[in-house]
Amino acid sequence: MGIISLEKLDHLYWLGRYTERVYTTLRNFFKIYDCLIESPEGAYRDYCERLNIPDIYTSNKQFVSSYLFEKENPDSLISNMNRAYDNAIVLREEISSTVLSYIQLALDTIEAGAGTTAPVFDLQPVLDYLLAFWGCADDYVEMEDCRNIMKCGKYVERLDLYIRLNYNMKDIEKEFNKLVHRIQKTHMCYNMEYLDRLTEMMNRRADWKTEYQEALCYLGGIIEVR
Amino acid sequence: MRELIDHTEGINRLLARYGVKFGLYKNGTFHEQLFPFDAIPRVISHEQFLYLEKGLIQRVNALNLFLEDIYGEKKIIKDGVVPEEFVFSSSGYLPECEGMTPPKKIHSHISGIDLVLGKDGEWYILEDNLRIPSGASYPMIAREICRQASPETFRNNPIVDNRNYAKMLKEVMAYVNTGGVPVIMTPGRYNAAYFEHSYLAERTDSELAMCTDLFVEDNYLYFRDYRGKKQQVGVIYRRISDEYLDPMTFLPESLIGVPGIMDVYRSGHVAIVNAPGNGVADDKGLYYFVPKMVKYYLGEEPVLKNAPTYLPFYEEDRKYVLDNLEKLVVKDVAEAGGYGVIFGNELSREKLAEMKHLIEKESRRFIAQEVIDFQDMNIMEGDEPVPRKADLRAFVLSGEETKVWASGLTRFSRNPDSFVVNSSQGGGFKDTWVLSR
Known part of the structure; x- marks a missing residue:
C-alpha cells in the first residue's frame, strides 16, 4: 500500500464526485419533496432544468419514484450511488473496508427504499452514512494523497451543484476556497488558467445566473485526471 | 454457542455491509451475490488438527517436489511412477515453464486442499488446488464478526485465532520476494473472487494492481503511479490464470496480462505466487498419483487418503x-x-x-x-437445524516452512439432495474452529 496508480486516481476523484452528488442532490430533493406535497403537477421541472437533466417525468409522483429509485434512469439517485459504489469497490485497500462499508450501507438503503411511500423518512440514513463515510475517511484513509484527491472530487462536485442550484455567493466562495486549498495539496495536474479564471469570477462576484455556463466549463476542466 | 447462532442474521448483515460477496455470470450478465454464512461452526479437535496438519504438509511438500521435478529432470516419469501421458497431455502442463525454477524453489505457495470427513471418521482428500485457490478471506472476516457477535463463545472455548492468515501470507510473499514491493494482481472487479483480492490486499499491505498498472522494463517488473514514477515489484500474487498472465508467452489475445512478465520471472527478477504451470499437479487425473508422489519423493507413507x-x-x-x-x-x-x-x-x-x-x-x-458417504453437518434453516453436506478447504502456505492455517473454508450445500458445495452452485459457508487443546 502506498502507490496510487492513474486508474486509482481516477476512481478516487470520481468517488468523491459521486458521493457528493448523491449527498447534495438528496438534501435538495428533501426540500423539493416537501414542496411537491401541495404543488401542482410538474413542479419538479425547474429543478431538472437547473441540474440540466432531461425532464422525462410524467407526474410529481412518477418523478419521485424515478428520480430516486429507477436504475434505468441515468440521472437517478440510485444510478449515481451505484457509480459511487463502482468507484469505491476497487479502492478497498486505499480507503479500507471500514470506509467502504458506508458506501455499501448507503447503496443498500436506497435499494431497500424502492417503493416506499415515505422517501424522506427512509432515505435519511443515506445522508448519515455519507457523512459517516467522509468522517471515517479522515480517520481511516492513511494516505493523505488519497484523501486530498477524493476531496478535490467532492468540492468540484459541490461547487458544480451549488452554482447550478444558485446557492448564495458566500457558500460558493467557501467551497471554492476549500477546493483551491485541496488542489494545492495534491500532486495532480490541474489547469492553472481555469483556476485563475474562476478566481477572477469569484473576486468580481460574478452573476451565476448568467455566467454559470462559463463557470461550470472552467470548473469541469480544472482537474485533469487522465 | 447458542448466542452465536442467535446472531446469524446480524452476522450476515455485517458481512453484507463489508461487501463479502462473490461474482457470478448469468446469461452473460454480472451479478454480485452474498455468500450465506451459517453460524454453526465446523469444530476440529486439537488431535484431529495435528493429524491433518501432518498429512497436509506432507502432501503439499510432495506436490512442490513433483512440480520442481516435472519442469526439471522428470525423474518420476523416468522411474515409471507417473506415466508421461498423464503429465504431458494435462492442460495444466505448460511447456513454456520447462527448465524454470521459481525463487526459493517454491511452486505452490498457497495450496487449497479440499477434504471431506467420511462417516467412517476418516478424512479423504477430494482435490488439490494449486493454481489460485480462493476462499480464505471468508472465514477470516466471518471470525472477526463472530467474535463481536458472541465474545462469550470465544472466551469459553479454546479456539485458535484464525485471523493470522494475512500475516502468514505476508511472510510467504516476503520470503520469496526478489526485491521490490508486493503486489496482488487482479483481473478486475468483475472477477468472481474480487472481494478476496481487495480484502487480502488491504490486510497484507500489498498493492492491488491491474495489468494496466504494471509494466516490464529492462527485464524488471514495475508498478507505475499516477505521477509517472515507477516502483520495482518483487513478488506478485496473481489472481489470474496462467494462460492470461503474459500475452507474449501464452494467449496472445489476453488483455489482462502483463507483456514480458514471464521473461522477468525466468530471469529470477520477480516471484510469481503461485508459480505458473502448477495446473499439472492439481489435474484431476494426476490426483490419483499423489500418494505415490509422497512415497517417491519423501519415502513416507501418505498420512491422508485420497477418495x-x-x-x-x-x-x-x-x-x-x-x-x-x-x-x-x-x-x-x-x-x-x-x-x-x-x-x-x-x-x-x-x-x-x-x-x-x-x-x-x-x-x-x-x-x-x-461416492464417499461423508458426514453431514447441521446448518440452521429458520430456527431448525437441518443436516447438509459440507467439505473443508484447508489452506497450506509454503514459505520458509510449510504451514497449515488453523482454520479453513467449510462450504455446505443448501440443497438437501446435493453433494455439490460450491458457492457458484448456491452453497454457503461456515467458520472452521480448530481447538487449541
Whole structure:
C-alpha cells in the first residue's frame, strides 16, 4: 500500500464526485419533496432544468419514484450511488473496508427504499452514512494523497451543484476556497488558467445566473485526471 | 454457542455491509451475490488438527517436489511412477515453464486442499488446488464478526485465532520476494473472487494492481503511479490464470496480462505466487498419483487418503468403471468449480449408456470415484437445524516452512439432495474452529 496508480486516481476523484452528488442532490430533493406535497403537477421541472437533466417525468409522483429509485434512469439517485459504489469497490485497500462499508450501507438503503411511500423518512440514513463515510475517511484513509484527491472530487462536485442550484455567493466562495486549498495539496495536474479564471469570477462576484455556463466549463476542466 | 447462532442474521448483515460477496455470470450478465454464512461452526479437535496438519504438509511438500521435478529432470516419469501421458497431455502442463525454477524453489505457495470427513471418521482428500485457490478471506472476516457477535463463545472455548492468515501470507510473499514491493494482481472487479483480492490486499499491505498498472522494463517488473514514477515489484500474487498472465508467452489475445512478465520471472527478477504451470499437479487425473508422489519423493507413507479413484485410462480400471458407473461419481478433468461432476445414480439408462460411450472414447478425460458417504453437518434453516453436506478447504502456505492455517473454508450445500458445495452452485459457508487443546 502506498502507490496510487492513474486508474486509482481516477476512481478516487470520481468517488468523491459521486458521493457528493448523491449527498447534495438528496438534501435538495428533501426540500423539493416537501414542496411537491401541495404543488401542482410538474413542479419538479425547474429543478431538472437547473441540474440540466432531461425532464422525462410524467407526474410529481412518477418523478419521485424515478428520480430516486429507477436504475434505468441515468440521472437517478440510485444510478449515481451505484457509480459511487463502482468507484469505491476497487479502492478497498486505499480507503479500507471500514470506509467502504458506508458506501455499501448507503447503496443498500436506497435499494431497500424502492417503493416506499415515505422517501424522506427512509432515505435519511443515506445522508448519515455519507457523512459517516467522509468522517471515517479522515480517520481511516492513511494516505493523505488519497484523501486530498477524493476531496478535490467532492468540492468540484459541490461547487458544480451549488452554482447550478444558485446557492448564495458566500457558500460558493467557501467551497471554492476549500477546493483551491485541496488542489494545492495534491500532486495532480490541474489547469492553472481555469483556476485563475474562476478566481477572477469569484473576486468580481460574478452573476451565476448568467455566467454559470462559463463557470461550470472552467470548473469541469480544472482537474485533469487522465 | 447458542448466542452465536442467535446472531446469524446480524452476522450476515455485517458481512453484507463489508461487501463479502462473490461474482457470478448469468446469461452473460454480472451479478454480485452474498455468500450465506451459517453460524454453526465446523469444530476440529486439537488431535484431529495435528493429524491433518501432518498429512497436509506432507502432501503439499510432495506436490512442490513433483512440480520442481516435472519442469526439471522428470525423474518420476523416468522411474515409471507417473506415466508421461498423464503429465504431458494435462492442460495444466505448460511447456513454456520447462527448465524454470521459481525463487526459493517454491511452486505452490498457497495450496487449497479440499477434504471431506467420511462417516467412517476418516478424512479423504477430494482435490488439490494449486493454481489460485480462493476462499480464505471468508472465514477470516466471518471470525472477526463472530467474535463481536458472541465474545462469550470465544472466551469459553479454546479456539485458535484464525485471523493470522494475512500475516502468514505476508511472510510467504516476503520470503520469496526478489526485491521490490508486493503486489496482488487482479483481473478486475468483475472477477468472481474480487472481494478476496481487495480484502487480502488491504490486510497484507500489498498493492492491488491491474495489468494496466504494471509494466516490464529492462527485464524488471514495475508498478507505475499516477505521477509517472515507477516502483520495482518483487513478488506478485496473481489472481489470474496462467494462460492470461503474459500475452507474449501464452494467449496472445489476453488483455489482462502483463507483456514480458514471464521473461522477468525466468530471469529470477520477480516471484510469481503461485508459480505458473502448477495446473499439472492439481489435474484431476494426476490426483490419483499423489500418494505415490509422497512415497517417491519423501519415502513416507501418505498420512491422508485420497477418495478411492479409478482411471479409465487403465484397462482394468476402465472395465470396473463401466461395470459400476451407476454407483460412481465421474469427474471431467478439464472442469472446475463443481462443474463436470456427474453422479452415476442420477443418470437415466440412456444417459448412462452415453456416458459409458464417452468414457471409452475419451478415457483420459475422466476419473471416477467411489461416492464417499461423508458426514453431514447441521446448518440452521429458520430456527431448525437441518443436516447438509459440507467439505473443508484447508489452506497450506509454503514459505520458509510449510504451514497449515488453523482454520479453513467449510462450504455446505443448501440443497438437501446435493453433494455439490460450491458457492457458484448456491452453497454457503461456515467458520472452521480448530481447538487449541
